[in-house]
Amino acid sequence: DTGVSQNPRHKITKRGQNVTFRCDPISEHNRLYWYRQTLGQGPEFLTYFQNEAQLEKSRLLSDRFSAERPKGSFSTLEIQRTEQGDSAMYLCASHTGYNEQFFGPGTRLTVL
Amino acid sequence: LAKTTQPISMDSYEGQEVNITCSHNNIATNDYITWYQQFPSQGPRFIIQGYKTKVTNEVASLFIPADRKSSTLSLPRVSLSDTAVYYCLPTKSWGKLQFGAGTQVVVTP
Numbered sequence: 001d002t003g004v005s006q007n008p009r010h011k012i013t014k015r016g017q018n019v020t021f022r023c024d025p026i027s028e029h030n031r032l033y034w035y036r037q038t039l040g041q042g043p044e045f046l047t048y049f050q051n052e053a054q055l056e057k058s059r060l061l062s063d064r065f066s067a068e069r070p071k072g073s074f075s076t077l078e079i080q081r082t083e084q085g086d087s088a089m090y091l092c093a094s095h096t097g098y099n100e101q102f103f104g105p106g107t108r109l110t111v112l
Numbered sequence: 113l114a115k116t117t118q119p120i121s122m123d124s125y126e127g128q129e130v131n132i133t134c135s136h137n138n139i140a141t142n143d144y145i146t147w148y149q150q151f152p153s154q155g156p157r158f159i160i161q162g163y164k165t166k167v168t169n170e171v172a173s174l175f176i177p178a179d180r181k182s183s184t185l186s187l188p189r190v191s192l193s194d195t196a197v198y199y200c201l202p203t204k205s206w207g208k209l210q211f212g213a214g215t216q217v218v219v220t221p
Contacts, residue, residue, distance in 0.1 A: 002155070033208060042199055042211025043156065056208065091155050097206050100146075103155025 002026075004094045004104035012110045013082055020078045021107045023092030029102070031095035032075050034067060036060065037106070038088045046090075049075060050097075082111045116200050121216040130187040132215050134200030137181045143202035145176055145183045150197045150214070160185070161203070187217075195219045 003026045013019050025032050030051050035043035046065070047057045051072035061067075064082075069075040079086055089108050093101040117135040124130045136145065144163050148156035160167055162174040162183070173186040187194055197214040 002157070004155075031206075035209075040213065042197075042214050043209070045208040045210065048208060089153075093155070093209075095206075099161065099205060100158035101209060103157065106153070106155050108153070 002094075002102040002104065004092060004102050006090075006092050006104040006107050008107055009105060010108050010110075012112065014112050015082060015084060017082055018078065018080045019082060019109065020076055021090055021092075021109075023075045023077070023104055025074070025092070025094030026102060027073075029094040029096050030072065031097050032069055033093040033095065033101060034075070034077050035091040035093065036088045037091060043091055046077075079109075082109075084111045087111045116202065116212050118198075118200050118212065118215045120213065121218070123218050123220065124190055126191055126219055126221055127189050130190050130194070130217060130219075132185045132187075132198055132200070132217070133182055134185070135182045136200070136202050139180050139202045143204060145174065145180070146201050146203040146209075147172070147174065147185050148199045148201065148209075148211075150199065156199060156211070159198075190217075190219045192219050192221065 005024045007022045033048040034046040037043040049069040064080045067077045089106040091106045092104045095101045146161040147159045149159050150156040160172050160174045164176045167174045175184045199211050199214040
């Protein structure tokens with residue numbers, strides 16, 4: 001257990017529905033990252049926050065994706081109008097800004 | 113960030129030493145070399161990080177030659193629980209991580 005929690009662990013949804021994932025980082029870590037991982041590939045960066053400010057977004061993050069980190073604590077990642085291509089593991093990582101990132105267990109999304 | 117190349121897969125028997133070499137020809141002067149391990153249905157986990165020469169911790173050793181264009185992760189006396197995907201990444205002390213496809217290590221009895 002890294003101290004980073006993600007909920008839900010699994011989500012099955014129908015195409016066109018909206019989904020929201022939550023990440024609770026290690027409390028003293030001011031940086032939070034979201035990654036997406038598809039089968040057989042390494043995680044791909046989506047976006048990151050320093051405290052409550054979203055400082056970088058990947059080109060992978062289409063307009064259907066939005067992330068927030070109110071008050072610089074937990075973060076949510078919402079996907080609107082899901083598509084089958086959104087099926088993946090969504091990973092959250094917590095970071096002090098130095099050395100290693102601590103990953104949560106991920107949320108596995110399946111879009112039918 | 114520098115592109116990395118590492119073997120797609122490696123097989124080993126329990127008790128053997130496993131060495132995974134990663135090429136990173138264009139590594140930046142201020143990049144570290146970091147290795148993560150990932151088990152199925154879990155997030156990656158930090159194993160070891162170095163800048164040059166040799167680093168050892170309770171899990172692994174990392175060898176980095178003087179030109180820093182490659183690095184070798186050494187896992188001593190592997191067990192079945194070391195079956196995982198291992199990623200080599202050039203990293204800065206801050207910022208996003210850029211993973212490649214990694215090396216699938218399979219340990220059999």
